[in-house]
Amino acid sequence: MADNAPAIELKGISKAFGPVQANKDISISVMPGTIHGIIGENGAGKSTLMSILYGFYKADRGEIFISGRKTEIPDSQAAISAGIGMVFQHFKLVENFTVLENIILGAEDGGLLRPSLAKARKTLVELEQEYGLNVDPDAVIQDLGVGMQQRVEILKALYRQADILILDEPTGVLTPAEADQLFRILGRLREEGKTIILITHKLREIMEATDTVSVMRRGEMTATVKTHQTSPAELAELMVGRKVLLRVDKKPATTGDVVLDIKGLRVVDDQKVERLKGIDLQVRAGEILGIAGVAGNGQSELLEVLGGYEKATGSITLNGQPLDLTGKGSDGRTRRQRGIGHVPEDRQREGLIMDFSAWENTAFGYHRAPGYQNGVLMDNSAIREDTAAKMQRFDVRPPNPSLAAKSFSGGNQQKIVLAREIERNPDLLLVGQPTRGVDIGAIEFIHQQIVALRDQGKAILLVSVELEEILALADRVAVMFDGVIMGERMSDQTDEKELGLLMAGVAA
Amino acid sequence: MDFLTLIQLLDSTVRLATPLLLACLAGLFSERAGIFDIGLEGKMLAAAFFSAAVAAITGSVWLGLAAGIASSIALSLLHGVASITFRGNQLISGVAINFLAAGLTVLIAQDWFQQGGRTPSLMGGGRFEPITLPFADALASVPVLGPIYAELISGHSFLVYLAFAAVPLTWWVLFRTRFGLRLRAVGENPAAVDTAGVSVVALRYAAVLICGVLCGIAGAYLSTALQAGFVKDMSAGRGFIALAALIFAKWRPWYALWATLLFGLFGALETRPDVIQAVIGMKVQGQLLGALPYIMTVIILAGFVGKAVPPRAGGEPYVKER
Numbered sequence: 001m002a003d004n005a006p007a008i009e010l011k012g013i014s015k016a017f018g019p020v021q022a023n024k025d026i027s028i029s030v031m032p033g034t035i036h037g038i039i040g041e042n043g044a045g046k047s048t049l050m051s052i053l054y055g056f057y058k059a060d061r062g063e064i065f066i067s068g069r070k071t072e073i074p075d076s077q078a079a080i081s082a083g084i085g086m087v088f089q090h091f092k093l094v095e096n097f098t099v100l101e102n103i104i105l106g107a108e109d110g111g112l113l114r115p116s117l118a119k120a121r122k123t124l125v126e127l128e129q130e131y132g133l134n135v136d137p138d139a140v141i142q143d144l145g146v147g148m149q150q151r152v153e154i155l156k157a158l159y160r161q162a163d164i165l166i167l168d169e170p171t172g173v174l175t176p177a178e179a180d181q182l183f184r185i186l187g188r189l190r191e192e193g194k195t196i197i198l199i200t201h202k203l204r205e206i207m208e209a210t211d212t213v214s215v216m217r218r219g220e221m222t223a224t225v226k227t228h229q230t231s232p233a234e235l236a237e238l239m240v241g242r243k244v245l246l247r248v249d250k251k252p253a254t255t256g257d258v259v260l261d262i263k264g265l266r267v268v269d270d271q272k273v274e275r276l277k278g279i280d281l282q283v284r285a286g287e288i289l290g291i292a293g294v295a296g297n298g299q300s301e302l303l304e305v306l307g308g309y310e311k312a313t314g315s316i317t318l319n320g321q322p323l324d325l326t327g328k329g330s331d332g333r334t335r336r337q338r339g340i341g342h343v344p345e346d347r348q349r350e351g352l353i354m355d356f357s358a359w360e361n362t363a364f365g366y367h368r369a370p371g372y373q374n375g376v377l378m379d380n381s382a383i384r385e386d387t388a389a390k391m392q393r394f395d396v397r398p399p400n401p402s403l404a405a406k407s408f409s410g411g412n413q414q415k416i417v418l419a420r421e422i423e424r425n426p427d428l429l430l431v432g433q434p435t436r437g438v439d440i441g442a443i444e445f446i447h448q449q450i451v452a453l454r455d456q457g458k459a460i461l462l463v464s465v466e467l468e469e470i471l472a473l474a475d476r477v478a479v480m481f482d483g484v485i486m487g488e489r490m491s492d493q494t495d496e497k498e499l500g501l502l503m504a505g506v507a508a
Numbered sequence: 509m510d511f512l513t514l515i516q517l518l519d520s521t522v523r524l525a526t527p528l529l530l531a532c533l534a535g536l537f538s539e540r541a542g543i544f545d546i547g548l549e550g551k552m553l554a555a556a557f558f559s560a561a562v563a564a565i566t567g568s569v570w571l572g573l574a575a576g577i578a579s580s581i582a583l584s585l586l587h588g589v590a591s592i593t594f595r596g597n598q599l600i601s602g603v604a605i606n607f608l609a610a611g612l613t614v615l616i617a618q619d620w621f622q623q624g625g626r627t628p629s630l631m632g633g634g635r636f637e638p639i640t641l642p643f644a645d646a647l648a649s650v651p652v653l654g655p656i657y658a659e660l661i662s663g664h665s666f667l668v669y670l671a672f673a674a675v676p677l678t679w680w681v682l683f684r685t686r687f688g689l690r691l692r693a694v695g696e697n698p699a700a701v702d703t704a705g706v707s708v709v710a711l712r713y714a715a716v717l718i719c720g721v722l723c724g725i726a727g728a729y730l731s732t733a734l735q736a737g738f739v740k741d742m743s744a745g746r747g748f749i750a751l752a753a754l755i756f757a758k759w760r761p762w763y764a765l766w767a768t769l770l771f772g773l774f775g776a777l778e779t780r781p782d783v784i785q786a787v788i789g790m791k792v793q794g795q796l797l798g799a800l801p802y803i804m805t806v807i808i809l810a811g812f813v814g815k816a817v818p819p820r821a822g823g824e825p826y827v828k829e830r
Contacts, residue, residue, distance in 0.1 A: 088703070106701065
C-alpha cells in the first residue's frame with residue numbers, strides 16, 4: 001500500500017436501473033485528510049453513487065479501492081468494515097432509544113448490553129475530547145434537535161472507526177448557525193486525518209467547506225476541480241450544462257391595497273403547545289412577502305390556517321372581508337372560493353395524491369368549479385382537456401394528463417400544483433417551499449411564474465426555508481422564530497447574515 | 509364473599525390468564541420487531557389441536573407439546589414468508605392463518621379420530637397434571653398464607669409456571685441483551701438496523717419464530733392442561749384478547765402480566781355471577797364481562813388512559829430505499 005494512495009478511489013462505476021443509466025463510468029479519487037464535495041442536481045446520480053459505496057446497490061461495472069486496496073462492498077456491513085461511515089439525509093436513528101443505545105446498535109461487544117454500553121460511554125468521552133462533539137449520552141433521540149441528532153450520526157460512524165465519512169445533504173434541516181458548527185466539526189475531523197465526502201446541491205457550502213469538488217450531471221461526472229480554482233457560476237454551469245440565473249429577474253414591485261391582513265393570530269396544537277403566538281402581517285397586492293425561518297417555527301401552521309385546515313384565534317381579513325377561522329367556512333374549498341390559492345409545503349402529501357392522475361389532481365379543490373361539472377357528475381373529459389392545456393402552459397414534462405402524479409419528477413409535480421392554483425387567478429397565493437427537491441432548471445421556471453403573478457397585481461405569501469430563495473424572490477421578508485415574527489425587512493436592504501440572526505431568535 | 513371464594517376466584521384467574529399471557533408475550537416479540545400478528549388465535553388453535561392429537565395417539569403430553577409448538581412454528585413461518593420475505597400485508601396474512609387453522613384443525617380431527625372434530629379425551633400421561641409444590645399440604649392449615657400457598661400458588665401445571673417465568677425472561681431478553689436491543693430497534697426503525705449492517709430479515713424471522721414457540725405453548729396449555737382434549741374453536745377468541753392485552757400493556761412484558769391477569773379475572777368472574785352479585789349487589793351479564801377486555805382496549809386506544817404507542821415501524825414491510 002503506497003503512502004500517498006487515495007483514501008478512496010472509484011474506477012469506472014456504472015449502474016443502470018432498467019433503461020435509466022443512473023451512473024455512467026464514474027471515476028473519482030479522494031486523498032486522505034481532505035473534504036471532497038459532490039454537487040449535482042436532483043437525479044444527477046449522487047445518491048446512487050453513495051448507495052453503491054455503502055453497499056445498498058451493487059454496481060454493474062467498476063471497481064472501488066480503499067487506501068489503494070481493491071474492495072468489494074456487497075452490503076453495509078462490508079462498508080463499515082472498510083472504514084466507511086455514512087450520515088444520511090434522513091437520519092437512521094431509533095427515536096425512542098438513547099444516544100448510547102443508538103451508537104452501539106449493530107456494533108455491540110458480546111450478547112449482553114451492559115458491558116457494551118459502558119464501553120461506548122467511555123469511547124464517547126474520548127471522541128468528545130478529540131473532536132469537540134459533545135452530546136448527552138443518555139438523552140433520548142426524539143428529545144434532541146436535528147443538529148444534535150446529526151451529531152449522533154457522526155458519532156455512530158466514528159464509533160465504528162470510520163476513516164471515510166460520507167454526508168448526504170447534511171445542512172438541509174439545519175439553521176445557518178448549526179450548519180456553521182457542522183462545518184467546524186468537519187474541519188476538525190479533516191485535521192485528524194479523516195476523509196470526508198460532502199454531497200450537496202448548495203454551491204455556497206461547496207465553496208466554503210471543500211478542498212476538491214466533483215460535479216455530476218445526468219449520471220456522469222462532468223468535472224473534478226480544486227475548489228479554490230473554481231467559482232459558483234462555473235459550478236452551476238457545469239451542473240446544468242448552461243448558464244442559470246442565480247438571481248431572479250424581476251422589476252421593483254408596484255404595490256396596491258392590502259389584500260391580506262392578519263392580526264393577533266394564535267394557534268394552539270393538539271398537545272396544547274402554542275405554535276403561533278400572536279402574528280401580525282400584511283400582504284399588499286403586487287408584492288411577494290417571504291416568510292423566512294428554520295422549519296418548525298410556526299410557518300407551517302400559518303399556511304395551514306390560511307389554507308383553511310387549522311383552527312386559530314385572532315383575525316384575518318382578505319380584501320377587507322373577514323375570514324372564518326374556526327367555523328364552517330374554514331376549509332380548503334371555501335378558502336379557494338374566496339380567492340386564496342394554496343401551493344402546500346409538502347406537495348406529495350398535501351398538494352397531490354400520488355397515485356391519482358395529473359387531471360384528477362388538477363380537479364382537487366376546484367371539482368365544483370363551473371366547466372368541471374356536468375350535472376351531478378364530474379365532466380372528466382373537460383377536466384382532462386383543461387389539464388392538458390395547463391400542462392402545456394407550465395411546461396410539465398411529459399404533458400400527459402393521464403399519468404399518475406408519482407410518475408412525474410419533483411419539479412414537474414410542483415408545476416402541476418402551481419398550474420392548478422395559479423391558473424385559477426387567486427387574489428392571494430400561498431406558496432410553501434416552492435422549490436424543495438426541484439432541480440435548477442425547474443426552479444427558474446417556478447420563480448418566473450410566481451413573479452409573473454405578482455406583476456399581475458396579486459398578493460403572494462411565500463414560505464421557504466431556503467434563505468437564498470427568499471432573498472431572490474421576495475420583496476419584503478418577515479422572519480419567524482418560535483411562533484412570533486422576529487422582524488420584517490425589505491429584501492434589498494438586508495442580507496443572509498442579518499436574517500440568519502433573526503432566524504436564530506436573536507433580535508437585531 | 510368469604511376468603512376461600514376469593515382464593516378460588518384468583519386460582520381460576522391464574523388458570524385463565526396463562527394462555528392469554530403466553531399469547532400476549534408471543535405477540536409482544538413479534539410486534540416489537542415490527543410484525544403485527546393477528547394470527548395468534550389461529551396458531552393457538554392449531555397448537556391446541558396438534559398437541560392434543562399427538563398426546564392422544566402417543567400417550568405422551570411432552571410429544572404433544574412438541575407437536576403443538578411445531579405446528580405453531582409452521583404457521584409462524586407462513587406468516588414470515590408472506591410478510592417478511594414477500595412483504596405482503598401482515599393483517600391479511602394473519603387473517604388467512606386464522607381461517608386456515610379454524611378449518612384445518614376440525615378437518616384433520618375428523619379424519620383422524622372420527623369424533624365430530626374433537627380429539628379423544630386425554631388421560632394420565634396425555635395431560636399436564638397439577639404440580640403440588642413442596643410443603644403445600646403441610647402448610648395448608650396455616651391461616652391466610654396457608655391457603656394462598658396451597659391453593660393459589662401450588663397446584664398448577666408446569667405450563668402455568670413456565671408462562672409466569674417467561675415474563676421476567678422476556679423483559680431481560682428485550683432490555684438487557686444485544687438481541688433485544690436489535691429486536692426493539694427493528695420494530696422502531698428498520699433502516700437504522702440495516703444501515704448498521706445487521707440483517708432486518710433475520711431479526712424479524714427470529715421474532716416470528718419466538719412468537720410461534722410461545723403461541724404453541726399457549727395452545728398446548730388449552731388442550732392438555734386447562735381442558736383434556738381438543739374441541740372445535742377451543743381458542744375462543746383468546747388470541748384476540750391477548751392482542752387487546754398487548755395494547756393494554758403498551759407492548760411491555762410486566763404490564764402484559766398485569767393486563768392478562770386482569771383479563772383472566774374477568775374470565776373467572778364470568779363463571780361466578782354469584783360472586784359479582786354478592787360484591788356489587790347487582791346482576792351483571794356474563795357477556796358484558798367477556799366484552800370488557802375489548803371495551804377497555806378501545807378506551808386505551810382512544811387515548812383516555814395514557815397513550816399506547818405501538819412500535820413505529822409495526823405493520824410495514826421493510827423496503828430498503830437508497
